[in-house]
Amino acid sequence: MQDFTFNKDSFNNIFPFYFLLSDDLNVISLGKSIAKLYPDIKEGKSFAELFRFKRPYIDTLTTASLNETLTQLVILESRLESEVLIRGQFEKMGNNFLFIGSPWFVSIEEIKQQKLNIFDFANYDPLLDLLQLIKTQEITTLELGNLLKINNDQREELRKDREELNRLSMVASSNANGIVFTTPDAKIFWCNDAYVSQTGFSREEIMGKTPVEIGNNPAIDQDALRNMVDRFYSGSPFNVEITHGRKDGSYFWTRTQGQPVYGEDGQVLQFFAMIEDMSESKQLEQQKAELLESLEKSNKELEDYAQIVSHDLKSPLRSINSLVAWIKEENEGTLSEQTSLYFSMIEGKLEKMDSLIQGVLTYSRIDKADVNKERINLDEIVRNIVSIIDIPSNITVTVDKALPTILADRYRMHQLFQNLIGNAVAYIDKPEGHVNIGFKETKAEYTFYVKDNGPGIAPENHEKIFKIFQSLVKNERSTGLGLSIVKKIVDNYKGKVWLESELKTGTTFFVQIPKK
């Protein structure tokens, strides 16, 4: 076989990254491209100073250890600045060592970074072509990766949509209200179980019909129906109270709410409506209205009755009073002491009867309209009361603090305080009686008090005394109406009345009136 001989140039063309080491391992010749890749490599330099073996590992570089690498692929790294690895093999050439190899790159970009180009590689060297192939693969992989990401994103969106759809479907299906979906021309194409149950029609009977065909009934409010239909065909939402028919001819009250579903182009794709069965609340509403009406009626009747009765009773009372006065007048001096006593008792009873009738009249006339608010000086009112009521000489009435001017009805406030102060004075059982009147105020309300040192009220009677005709003591002048009147007035002002009391020590009544 013919020996091969190359001159340096032709060898350089085939192996541009070659270098030749002398037997003392100095560079004695090098290829054009390796000089470009490692500018520090120069003829005459020591190989050991320029490169280290990355593979195989060699502890100490000698000709002997280099000889051992002849069978192997070697990977060299520069001891100088370059990070580029060069891979190849050593061959003996006489006493010299020839290295043939090429740099190891994993991308086209790395070649550019090293300022190498296609002319730096031998024509047969497949590296550039392989890197080009890798680049193409990389681009394809990147594109595939992007497609995969899009695909995954879409899958995730679909998953979320499906979950949302399932949730909504569950809400619609299990809703206690009837739910229907219709086409834009009002044909029902979906309804839930509740609608089937509400109407008594089967699903097959419902599908394809319009809600009006299913729900029409003799009691239907034509205006509400027209409103609903108009809004439907104009693509507007609606919310109406309307009766809805059943298959058996009966009907039920509903709140029917409809909502169009628009497509991206703004066209109505479908309509959905929720039919809430209002039968129960409608019934309750009706019962409440009837009850209120009946209550108002009986209140009015009672008031009328109280006034008529009181008026009619007052007349014979006045007659009896006059007759007693005439009898006493005509028989003056002839009546026995006992008879005179009986007549006095009759007059006492008549007076009480009169007070009672007056009380009933007063009580029945207090109504909400009386809260009529004007600015009234309570201090003036209370001092006036104190001056006109009959206060025994052993009782002192003191206004602890001048009462405020408030917004209220003058007459009702007069009644309220007159009853409280009158009661306090009337029931004091001590040789020296004290009644104190005063108030406290907060930002929202006034709290008035009327305090006495009377007999006190047992706790079990604290509620009872505000009820009508509940007098705790047998008192000729007590009608049992006073505190009921107080309570009714306070109630009309949305206030509160209560008491604190200790038996044998005294009682304090509190009245709280909101400022607004």
Add this chain to the structure above:
Amino acid sequence: MYGVIYIAIQDYAEATIGTEKWQAILATGGFDINFTNSEQAYNDDIAYALAVAIAQASAKPLTEVLFSMGLQVIRTTNAKFKPIISSRGETLHDYLINLPNFHNRISLIYPDLNAPEFRMSDVTPHSMVFHYRKKRDGMTEYFRGYISGLAEVFNEQVTITPIPGAATEEVYKITW
């Protein structure tokens, strides 16, 4: 294919101490190994720690476990990647000569794989000196097992004699 070493260790461990004990070792030892990934980087320290754990669990001497593990690596590789083994040489001689080359190439292609480094010296037709650049001490028996495995694949009877080498190497004279 370096993950095959862990798969081989698992094969050996399950055959020796059973799946349950093996899983217990993995769970309690905090070994983070993916046995389904055959491209996983290999690490001598992990292999050694696994050998210690298996030795404890099986009450076998550590040297025996290491030897068996090395042997099993070749057996499992031969079973799973027979074409790779056979492509590297038709005889034990050729295979061993090629072993460093193969790993050198691998180290370029997969720089993160931490491929082992070998070197052969004093090569004759029926003997050579096998150098392994060690990452840790204590792996002598493992490589004895590894070489024995290779001899088994090529139907050769080998004598493996550890010989003192540099501190960075495990060195064996292999004769067949």
